[in-house]
Amino acid sequence: MSMKRKCDKCDRLATVHSVEVTNGKKIEKHLCELHAAEAGLADPALESPVNQLLNQFVQLHSTGKPPKTAACDECGMTFAEFREHSVLGCPHCYTAFQAALAPLVERAHGGATHHVGKVPRRAGDSEQHQQRIVQMRRRLEDAVAQENYELAAKLRDEITQYEEQSP
């Protein structure tokens, strides 16, 4: 009978198992993907996107620094800037830095990986919808900076309209 076993370090399902013998002592490890990655035990046979993200995370940790190129494609914040000030630049940063951020967030929240609790009434405003508005706002900023007020006015109307039609 096979029991589903929990990760040694958190409540998720253990997917990586290892047995080591050190100094005549047998050490068993049962870890979830994330903690396995942290312990350097990720299964190389797996080529899932999750695994690629994990590899990226292991890389980040092994060099101690994120790749210099890691920047949020919405607001331009780099991961290094985030580490320095501890604040992200925009909601999309959570997606842009997911691989590097997830383990940090988990550690800060006692191993929690998902939100439990209140859901906004307007949860219908999907992430894509929210992101689209951010993009439109950025175009608006550019238009104002270039003193193209005609375009700015048009964009402003579009934003208002788009905001009102929640999916």
Added chain:
Amino acid sequence: MSLQGMTGHGGEWLRGTGPQSDVVLSSRVRLARNVAGFPFVNRCSRRQLHELLERCQQEVMSGRLGQRVLWMDLGTLNQMDRHWLVERHLISRQHAEGGEDRPRGVAVGEDETFAVMVNEEDHLRVQVLRSGLQLEQAYQHVDEIDDQLESRLAMAYSPRWGYLAACPTNVGTGIRVSVMLHLPALRLTGEIEKVQRAARDMQLAVRGFYGEGSEASGDLYQISNQMTLGHSEREILEKFQSKVVPQIVSYEQQARQALLRQRPAQLDDQVWRAWAILTHARVLGADEVLVLLSHLRLGVNLGRLTMVDVRTVNELFILTQPAHLQKLAGRQMDQMTRREARAKLVRERLGVVAGGGEVGQQGA
């Protein structure tokens, strides 16, 4: 409704009533929220900050929050008034200082039980304060305010991470639950370490009277949750209400009983010395007054001294702060003048000025 009208007394949360109010001064619940479609505050352009400020102001002032609301634009409010708001726990120190002239504001409910900060670290920080241990009531109220705001403003949210906050330590529920505890007996018996340890074990933060980085002056400690992801608001509240707070309150009560049993003379000595100094001093420092008020409060709570009620003592913790003294006087004062004003205010509030021939003596 004005700032001036609020100056002469403490907020509703200082009433000194409510469950466990001999140890639990106040309960606070705050939510961090960001309006969808904008970058977080630190990445917003000035124009966007103004737009957010205007939209949020419109919502909080719409009359839907159930009571009259006072709006303060912190970009234009003078420094003394901003510090006054910090002393009353209506805004954070960070919000008062707030990167020079960053467009930002705060809405305060008439009875000061709630405050909504706009453009602090997050677009919206909504807090509710209650006297004594009333976390459940505080949460209900903050949840209602949040519902109201949310019905008109879409909030940044993702199914995985929950409410998205600028700092990932606030992501998820965005909730910070805290209680302000008065723990003089644990300090007198040298057991305050016990609380620090217990809090650490339960992964809670312990701070002083004025939050992050402030020392625990006047034996006042703020205990709050640090984790906001993976547990529902109710679970976090429940843990606080039924586990964390009762445990610490019982430590303090045991310590108080131990003092009464084993060292009643020393206890009374502390209490009555505090009373003697507070009712006679002509010059009082800001830290000194907190220490003395703490001893006095302990004496009042244990019924060793009955000439003053606990609300008066609670209010003095706030009213003797620098910005409060200056606003009461209606002018700026240097440190020495403040010390004199502080001593006078304390004597007045403790009801001992009138018979003392105060004016005549000072003139001599």
